[in-house]
Each structure stands twice: as C-alpha cells, then as structure tokens.
Amino acid sequence: MSTPWTDLPTHRAWLQAHGESLLAFGRRVAVPGGGAAWLDDEGAPVVERGVQTWITCRTVHVYALGHLLGVPGSRPVAQGALAALLPGGVLHDAEHGGWFGTVRRAGAGGGVEVVSDAKEAYQHAFVLLAASSGVVAGLDGARELLDEAARVYLDRFWDEDAGLSVDTWDRAFTACDPYRGINANMHSVEAMLAVADVTGDPAWLDRAARIGGFVVRQAAAQGWRIPEHYSDEWVPEPDLNRDCPDDPFKPFGATVGHGLEWARLLLHLEAALVAAHEADPGLPQAGGPVDGAAEGSTWAEAAAALFERAVADGWAADGADGFVYTTDWAGEPVVRDRMHWVVAEATNAAAALHTRTGEPRYADRYAQWWDYADRYVLDHEHGSWHHELDPTNTPAGTVWPGKADLYHAFQATLVPRLPLAPSMATAVASGLFVTP
Known part of the structure; x- marks a missing residue:
C-alpha cells in the first residue's frame, strides 16, 4: 500500500512551492490608493471591475498568510489591500458604517464612485476574516479593523433569535432585504x-455552531443536499433563480462545492469546539450529536454525509471528469461547467476527512482530484488556476471570467498541511504544520 500523498514530505514541499507560485501570480493585485483588483487570465488588474470588498478581503487574508509563511513581498500586498478597509479607505463607509460592495476610481481626478452601496453579510464576513488574519500577521490597523468589523457584524447582521445571519441591508442600514x-x-x-482564535471569545464558537447545526438539519432533511435560499422566516425557497441557474452567488438548486466546503468547515468547527472544551471544561463538548440533527448525527458524521452526497451528485456526473457546478433536488446536473473553487474545496474536504478519520479512501480521492486539477485546472502557461471550465474541461469565462483571486487555490495548498484547529492564520503563525 502506497503512502497517502498527505503524508509525503515531497507532496507537502510541492504544495508549498505551488502556493508560492500563486502568490507570485497575484503580485500586481494591490490597487494604488488601497484595495485589491480582480485579475485577468495573466494576473493583470481588470480596472473596469473596480475595487470589491470580498476580493480585497480575500487578498488581505491570502497575503497575510504569505507573510506568516515568510514569503518575501507578501506583507506589502496585504497591507496595501487592507488600506481600503480602514477608516478613510475607499471601501469604508464613514457616514453609515460598514463597507461598500464595490467602488471605482472616477476619471483622472482620482475621485471615488460607489458602484454598489449595499451592505452584504457575505462581504462583511470576509472583512472579519481579513482583519483576523491581519491581526495574526501584525498588519497595521488590523486590530482596530477587527474591533469595528465585529461590532458591525453583531449589530447589523447577526440575528440572535435565529442563530443565523441576515443577508443584505441598504447603505444606511434602514431596510433589510427579506432574502436569507x-x-x-x-x-x-x-x-x-x-x-x-484571535480574540479568545468562545461566543464566536457558539455562533458558528448554531449556524452549522441549522445547515446540518436542513441538509439531512434534503438527502444531504443543502438548501441555499430562504425567506426572512427561514423557510426554504428551493426554486429561487430557476431562470438564472448559473448565478455566481445565488445559483438555483444544490451547489456541489458548498457541500464539500461545509464538510470541511464542520470538521474545523468540531475540532475548535473540542479544543475549547479541553481548555475550559465548562464549555459544551463537541463529540455528541449535533443539536436537533436527524438520527443524532455528529459533526463528523454530517461532514462525511455531505461529502458523499456532493461526490455522488457532482463528480463526473455527465461522463467527463470534473465537478458540475449545480444539481437539481434529485441530484441531476443543472449547470455542468466546472468551477475551480469546487475542486479546490474537494481536495480540502478529502484532506480534512482523512485527517479526522484516517480512512484511505479519502486520501485516494485527494490524489485523484489533484491529478484532475493538474491536468485541466492549473494554468501551466500563465499561472494560477483557470476559474471556469466548460463541460469538456476547456477554459471558459461565462460565470467567472479571468482569475478573480487566489483564495480557494491558495488555501488548498495549506489545508492538507495544517491541523483541523486552530484556524489557518493562527495555525501557520504557531508553526503547527502537520508532519508525517
């Protein structure tokens, strides 16, 4: 029996080298005046897409990790992107608080045009992540940013009664969209x-567990396909966007990649809860069933079930290798294009499940999907990963033109080398790389 790739020092060295190549590809991402650009196929900024909060935050996170890994040139990129989020930065709303979705430089005078002023939980969650990674990396202003991001998130987005986040507000936080x-x-x-991990406040773990429990219960009731869209009363809306099935953020049906991503996140959550309980026995244990889950599923059992459903529905579902983007509620493919982030999350989920269980089948899948990525998804000519392939595994750009950012690909070089807890930046800073 061969040694699993995740246990091979040579494979770990390959992951490190590939991660460094991704950082090199994105070296032009920082925008003068603060923020990060959407990148094209060759790593050049796409100016007309403006500066977007989620891209900027992901860039801070990735290059903060690069700095923690000791990769020269990473800190200036992270700091330059972070500048857009700080008070006075182009993405920060000084009047109403929070962060704009997208801004754009207006002409030669250098003024700033707000393209999207909606305040979205998706974007603000990434501000929390960027600030947390920035604190660990010692970026200037990151601690203050984290304090403000946490306040805005809890005040505006967190619904304590539901144990979930609302989705979108108008600029002034006066009207909340009913979509969840x-x-x-x-x-x-x-x-x-x-x-x-950064604050030491276990309330954040409790919030994460409440969200995770809701998703487990919803997925278990739907054959482990995750309903993505809900009313303001958290009633599932399974037909939303049936007429726009390839929406990049709200596609119709079950999103295969999210089943894989949630599988990994549940294992991180379980590990974090276990570690917190060991540090403070007064906190709840994580080894038992998820609260309210069907048949008493544990976090690990739910992760395995989500993984198996996503693989059965999504991998080579139409006869060709690769994961389809979405399926209907019977598991039939709807959007058959292959998105790069899905195979990245597939390798991550397989690695996490192998770490958690030691079962060889997860290691086998991990190697299979990296082989697929190397053959079709990695751009060996220009660098980074093709963000979208058509059903014949030919590069396409219908949903994701260019190579927007490095977040999913770069994390795929780290997840197999780190423990399930603590979170990524804290683990890297602490030198908690797993060795065979």
Whole structure:
C-alpha cells in the first residue's frame, strides 16, 4: 500500500512551492490608493471591475498568510489591500458604517464612485476574516479593523433569535432585504472560527455552531443536499433563480462545492469546539450529536454525509471528469461547467476527512482530484488556476471570467498541511504544520 500523498514530505514541499507560485501570480493585485483588483487570465488588474470588498478581503487574508509563511513581498500586498478597509479607505463607509460592495476610481481626478452601496453579510464576513488574519500577521490597523468589523457584524447582521445571519441591508442600514442565504452564513462560520482564535471569545464558537447545526438539519432533511435560499422566516425557497441557474452567488438548486466546503468547515468547527472544551471544561463538548440533527448525527458524521452526497451528485456526473457546478433536488446536473473553487474545496474536504478519520479512501480521492486539477485546472502557461471550465474541461469565462483571486487555490495548498484547529492564520503563525 502506497503512502497517502498527505503524508509525503515531497507532496507537502510541492504544495508549498505551488502556493508560492500563486502568490507570485497575484503580485500586481494591490490597487494604488488601497484595495485589491480582480485579475485577468495573466494576473493583470481588470480596472473596469473596480475595487470589491470580498476580493480585497480575500487578498488581505491570502497575503497575510504569505507573510506568516515568510514569503518575501507578501506583507506589502496585504497591507496595501487592507488600506481600503480602514477608516478613510475607499471601501469604508464613514457616514453609515460598514463597507461598500464595490467602488471605482472616477476619471483622472482620482475621485471615488460607489458602484454598489449595499451592505452584504457575505462581504462583511470576509472583512472579519481579513482583519483576523491581519491581526495574526501584525498588519497595521488590523486590530482596530477587527474591533469595528465585529461590532458591525453583531449589530447589523447577526440575528440572535435565529442563530443565523441576515443577508443584505441598504447603505444606511434602514431596510433589510427579506432574502436569507446560506452562502453568507457559510463564510461567517469560517470567519467566526478565526475571530474566536484571535480574540479568545468562545461566543464566536457558539455562533458558528448554531449556524452549522441549522445547515446540518436542513441538509439531512434534503438527502444531504443543502438548501441555499430562504425567506426572512427561514423557510426554504428551493426554486429561487430557476431562470438564472448559473448565478455566481445565488445559483438555483444544490451547489456541489458548498457541500464539500461545509464538510470541511464542520470538521474545523468540531475540532475548535473540542479544543475549547479541553481548555475550559465548562464549555459544551463537541463529540455528541449535533443539536436537533436527524438520527443524532455528529459533526463528523454530517461532514462525511455531505461529502458523499456532493461526490455522488457532482463528480463526473455527465461522463467527463470534473465537478458540475449545480444539481437539481434529485441530484441531476443543472449547470455542468466546472468551477475551480469546487475542486479546490474537494481536495480540502478529502484532506480534512482523512485527517479526522484516517480512512484511505479519502486520501485516494485527494490524489485523484489533484491529478484532475493538474491536468485541466492549473494554468501551466500563465499561472494560477483557470476559474471556469466548460463541460469538456476547456477554459471558459461565462460565470467567472479571468482569475478573480487566489483564495480557494491558495488555501488548498495549506489545508492538507495544517491541523483541523486552530484556524489557518493562527495555525501557520504557531508553526503547527502537520508532519508525517
């Protein structure tokens, strides 16, 4: 029996080298005056897309990790992107608080045009993540940013009664859209785990567990396909965007990649809860069933079920290798394009499940999907990953033109080398790399 790739020092060295190549690809991402650009196929900024909060935050996070890894040139990129989020930065709303979705430089005079002034939980969750990683990396202004981001998130987005995040406000935080969504809550869990590690406040873990429990219960009732869209009363809306099935943020049906991403996040959550209980036995234990879950599923059992459903529905579902983007509620493919982030999350989920269980089948899948990524998704000519492939595994740009950012690809180089807890920046800063 061969050694699993995740246990091979040579594979870990390959992951490190690939991560460094991704950082090199994105070296032009920082925008003069603050923020980060959407990148094209060759890593050049796409000016007409403006400066977007989620891209900027992901850039701070990735290059903060690069700095913690000791990769020269990473800190200036992270600091330059972070500048847009700080008071006086182009993305920060000094009047009403929070952060704009998108801004754009207006002409030669250098004025700033607000393109999207909606305040979205998705974007604000990434502000929390960026600030947390920035604090660990010692970026100037990151601690103050984290304090403000936490206040805004808790005041405006967190619904304590529901144990979930609302989705979108208008600029002045006077009108809340009735739509509720799992995507923003998923990234909220990721951010909450990071904030808990940086602040030491276990309330963030409790919030993450409440979100995770809701998703487990909803998915279990739907054959482990996750309903993504809800009313303001948290009633599922399974037909939303049926007429716009390839929406990049709110697609119709079950999103295969989110099943994989949630599988990993539940394992991170479980590990964080276990560690917190060990540090303070007064906190709840994490080894038992998820509160209210069908058949008493534990976090690990739910993660495995989500993984198996996503793989059964999504991998080579139409006869060609690769994960389809979405399926209907019977598991039939709807959007058959292959998105780069899905295979990144597939390798991450397989690695996390192998770490948690030691089962060889997860290691086998991990190697299979990296082989697929190397053959089709990695751009060996220009660098980074093709963000979208058509059903024949040919590069496309219908949903994701260019190579927007490095977040999913770069994290795929770290997840197999780190423990399930603490969160990524804290683990890297602490030197908690897993060795065979």
